[in-house]
Amino acid sequence: MLVRRIIQVLMVVAAFAVTSGAQEQPKKSIQHVPMKGTSAASGKEMYISYCAVCHGTDGKGNGPAAEALKTPPSDLTMLSKNSDGKYPALKVGSAIRGDAAVAAHGSKDMPVWGHLFRTISGGHESQVDQRVANLISYIKTLQAQ
Numbered sequence: 001m002l003v004r005r006i007i008q009v010l011m012v013v014a015a016f017a018v019t020s021g022a023q024e025q026p027k028k029s030i031q032h033v034p035m036k037g038t039s040a041a042s043g044k045e046m047y048i049s050y051c052a053v054c055h056g057t058d059g060k061g062n063g064p065a066a067e068a069l070k071t072p073p074s075d076l077t078m079l080s081k082n083s084d085g086k087y088p089a090l091k092v093g094s095a096i097r098g099d100a101a102v103a104a105h106g107s108k109d110m111p112v113w114g115h116l117f118r119t120i121s122g123g124h125e126s127q128v129d130q131r132v133a134n135l136i137s138y139i140k141t142l143q144a145q
C-alpha cells in the first residue's frame with residue numbers, strides 16, 4: 001500500500017550500511033531506514049530494534065554503526081558505575097527523549113527518540129512514556145556489577 005510505505009519512510013532511524021567503490025576501501029556510512037514497529041511493552045525488543053545498531057547488543061557501545069559516528073556511542077553498561085553505583089534513571093530517560101539540557105551537552109549522533117516515538121505512537125503521550133520507561137528498565141538490566 002502506497003500510503004503505508006510513505007508513512008514508513010517518514011519514520012526514519014539510523015542504520016548501518018557499507019558502501020564500497022571498485023578502487024576504494026569500503027566506507028561506512030549511516031543510512032536511514034524505515035523505523036520498525038515494536039511493542040511498547042518490551043524494552044528488550046525496542047533496544048534490539050532501535051539501539052543495538054550503535055550501542056551494541058550488550059550495551060558496550062560497539063554496534064555496527066558505531067565506527068561511522070563522530071561521537072562514540074556511550075557504554076550503557078557503565079551508567080551505574082559512573083554514577084556512584086546508583087542507576088541514573090532520570091538521566092537515562094532524558095538522554096533517550098533528547099531533552100534540550102542533555103542535547104546541549106551531547107552531539108547530534110544520538111537520535112531524539114522522544115520525537116520518533118511520538119511519531120509512531122499517533123500522538124499518545126502515555127505510549128511514549130511507556131516506551132521510555134521500559135527502555136530505562138531494560139538498560140538497567142545491562143549494568144556491569
Ligand code: HEC
Pocket residue numbers: 014046047050051052053054055065069071072073074075076091092093095096105106107108109110111113135
Ligand atoms: C545512531 C546511533 C545511536 C542510536 C541508534 C542510539 N544511540 Fe544512544 N547514543 C549515541 C551516541 C553517539 C551517544 C553519546 C552521547 C552524545 O554525545 O550524543 C549516545 C548516548 C546515549 C545515552 C546517554 C548515556 C550517558 O552516558 O549519559 C543513552 C542513555 C542512550 N544513548 C540510550 C539509547 C537508547 C535507549 C537507544 C535506542 C532507543 C539509543 N541510545 C540509540 C548514539 C546512538
